[in-house]
Amino acid sequence: MHIDLKKEIKESNPGQIGVAILVLMIVLAMLAPVLGRYDPLQQSTTTLLSPSRGHWLGTNHVGQDIWSQLLYGARTSLAVGFSVGVLGLLLSILFGVSTALIGGVYDRVVMRIVDAFIIIPMVIVVILVAAYIKPSLLLLIILLSVLSWPSGARAIRAQTLSLKQSGHISASRAFGAGELYIAWRHILPDLVPILLVEFIYGVRRAVFMEAGLAFLGIGDPMVVSWGTMMHDALRFSYLDVWRWWLVPPGVALSLTIIGLTFISHAAEAVVDPRLRDEAVA
């Protein structure tokens, strides 16, 4: 039962690639002020420049440095991704574990809500809501978190229900332990692998959603985002600029999502050993 998560990811090739890509993105995002040289929001009169020594990827239609925008865009993407990942996961744990342990009417009500959330496509709900409230970054994080917990909650509930039957939890109850103690001491530690997978799903979904919303032009225009960059670049696609304006954010976004997908693929093997490679097993 002791699963070494690090080992599992290390020993899978896609896992290693995924981690490498993600680490690269995080490093770039953190070093944005150093590598960027320009304020990504600072406008200038030199618009639509081609790549040059001063502007590695040229400038956009309002004279902002595209290279700086790309780096700061990574910050936005990852910040939204990880925040929603954490917040959504907390909600998933809260509802997943509590429904499994408490059961009864509470369980049935929450699970019907989960069903409803899962049936209604999240993208449409987000677009509708976002279009009305024009959310700031913080509001966007909250909105995405609130909409993304149900699928995780259902998986966690299923796992908790099976854990709940195990002997050491019965034993713990027979010492007089309450539900909170059992959840904290016995259930959560055994949920770690599935929590990791759910977390990475959440991050990936949030990165994608944030970029998508920005691309559609919904969201705060004052936030540097890969989605916004692509949205703007598309309007000038008749010029040559798409090569250094549209493609870089697209590639960065795709790489980030591929990286996360590779990691989650490797992590899934942790939860379900049947997915492990024969050679590794």
Add this chain to the structure above:
Amino acid sequence: MTPDSEMKPLLEIKDLRVSYGNDMVLDGIDLAISRGETLAIIGESGTGKTTLGMSIMRLTEGKIRGSIIFDGKDLLTLSEDEMRRMRWNRVAMVFQNVSNVLSPVHTVLEQVAEPMVEHRLRNKDEAREKAGELLATVGLPESRFSAYPHQLSGGEQQRVLLAMALSNDPELLILDEPFSSLDVATRSELGNLLRQDNGRRARLVVTHDLDTASKLADRLAVLYGGRIIEIGNTRDVLKNPRHPYTRALIRSYPNMTAVKDLQGIKGRMTRPVSGCPFHPRCTQMIDICRRELPGLVWNQGRAVACHRGGVATILSVKQLSKNFGKVKAVDSVTLHIEAGETLALVGQSGSGKTTLAKMIIGLYQPSRGEVFFDGAKVVSRTKDFYRKVQMIFQNPGESLSHRLSVLESVMEPLEVQGIGTKEERKEKAIRVIGEVELPQTKDFILKYPHHLSGGEMQRVAIARALVLDPVLLIADEPTAFLDASTEAKILKLLLNLQENRGLSMLYITHNIAVARKVSDRIAVMLDGRIIEEGPSNQIVAAPKQAYTRRLLDAAPSLVRFETTAAD
């Protein structure tokens, strides 16, 4: 003292207290013996049995208070001269220590004749003739009449002493361990002899030997710490002891009717300064036992000195049922467990044993019925309840968390209950780990379950259940996953723990062979119902139900003995 006895008793002892210096050896003894009756005083060594006999003879050096009324006269007020006439004539005693009493320089015939001559009841020749008769009656061969004591065996010496005591035909005969140096065959013979001349004589037998008592006595008085704690008809007391001490004494006695392994009584006999003398060793002690002395309470010729009115019922379930859908897993089960006893629940798998246990511990909600613990109905199970009732599960590999080390596992109940500081918990856990005979080394207590053998895991699980010092332990097939030798060790451990801690136990097993070894009573379960219940020996020897007989036939028996009928 029996209120319903019509005859005036021959001997009546009232509030007898005997002390040696500051040591109170006997403390408030009330007893009565009628003519024709045999009363046995039983108890462990050091309870003051012999002192009681000696006090009646006024041969003890201790200070005697109270009154010993013999045939209307208080022996304690007689002058030494009057007492001397009383001794051997009307009240005689057979001493325990044979060799000290007989004179080494006279033949046994002379010695038996001596009291008669001394008390001038007969002349010398008559006395010798009578002595010969007596010696013949007690079964000494005539060829040995003129032997000296050292030429006789212990058994023969004891016969001589008995003849001496009988020589003046006393009305009260006190026998102190009369059979201690006799073999079993001689015991029955002399026992019959003593019973023969019933009618006029009263006998007081002082013994630690339950067999002697059961062979000789009509009534039994159990002495503990200088006090009588239970008194009643021999058969009743032995069959259905009411005081926890009496029950423990019977349990520790090797005999043919018990099937359970012998069990001692926890602790040693001490004389506590206050409260019930038995409280330090008692399995059902409550607060008052420590403070106040319980008095003898009479009820239909039976008396028990216990604040709880005798052996208490620790757990009882009434009409307990559990349905899973249409299946009646447990169907109206009623049973009880006494403090300090083991009830074995026997039945095949699927008979509802575990379901019943889980309802008692609160892991299942019963569909119907009630659970009573220590006299009170269990409505909701609080932490307090779990401090007193603990369970050992079938599969230790499952019941121990794979994430917790041995130490952490054993500490968990204390943590849940919020007992002590972290250091205190650790200390306690390590102590209990030692109690279940596991190594207390740092190396061992930091191991995880998958590094342990099945037997070790179950010991850890037992330690974990015991760390809260429960009074009732539910053991659900604790040895099901263990090999025979490990099983034997775990069973021994459980029995020892029961002895040392005075635990009550509900022991669940499918194996009636195990049940008879560990339990005082057996309840047989089939299809969710208790079909037969009774003392283990009775269930094993004379099962009433066909199903119980089947279980017994199916029980492991390595060598089947063919019983051949002798013509």
